[in-house]
Ligand code: ADP
């Protein structure tokens with residue numbers, strides 16, 4: 672079954688105005704359950720725009736976004752936000768962890784916001800931190816962690832609410848190559864263990880080659 676289907680997605684910025692930028696020109700893409708797909712394209716090609724649309728943070732000008740079989744096109748804002756919280760996890764190039772909270776709390780808080788009881792949230796956070804090899808840093812704040820450790824914690828936060836779809840934008844892009852390789856391995860292990868589907872934008876062809884499939888964005892289309 673499909674976790675994500677994009678059909679005929681178009682998007683332009685400053686639409687109809689001078690300086691219009693056409694970014695997506697009819698993107699079609701489907702992700703099967705458990706599939707991990709690399710999204711490869713040069714900077715400025717529209718990867719972030721596509722991830723934002725797939726993750727219901729932005730709306731396309733035309734086309735349909737279908738997540739878990741449900742057509743999200745035309746949903747009111749509130750329903751889109753709920754669908755996003757329920758189904759989608761995000762990971763970015765920079766970790767965006769809350770600096771005043773510990774690694775554990777950073778993974779617990781999104782669950783509390785989603786109505787999970789504290790004990791259960793803590794257990795899940797501990798399991799996730801364990802899976803990416805930073806359980807021994809659970810009580811440290813982000814500033815006390817290395818870049819790679821911070822990013823591992825950010826992966827756990829992205830998966831805190833057990834999404835079925837993970838969207839990642841250059842998830843190891845701010846790390847040096849050796850660290851990037853290891854930290855990416857931790858992310859892949861976590862994704863495989865949880866069986867979720869992922870669309871991962873990257874410039875790094877070595878990382879892309881470790882995924883199930885590579886798609887390229889070219890002239891606003893997926894090839
Ligand atoms: P990528 O993630 O591949 O680098 P983006 O999706 O960030 O690409 O951007 C695609 C294109 O859209 C770029 O030319 C960028 O300058 C332009 N763009 C992105 N966001 C905006 C915006 N809010 N307003 C106008 N142009 C934008």
Ligand code: ADP
Pocket residue numbers: 728752755756760761781784785
């Ligand atoms: P909550 O309010 O429960 O923290 P939201 O519904 O605001 O969650 O956001 C869900 C997910 O979308 C979070 O992972 C958050 O990081 C991400 N997100 C929300 N708004 C934006 C945005 N403007 N840009 C990038 N990511 C966002």
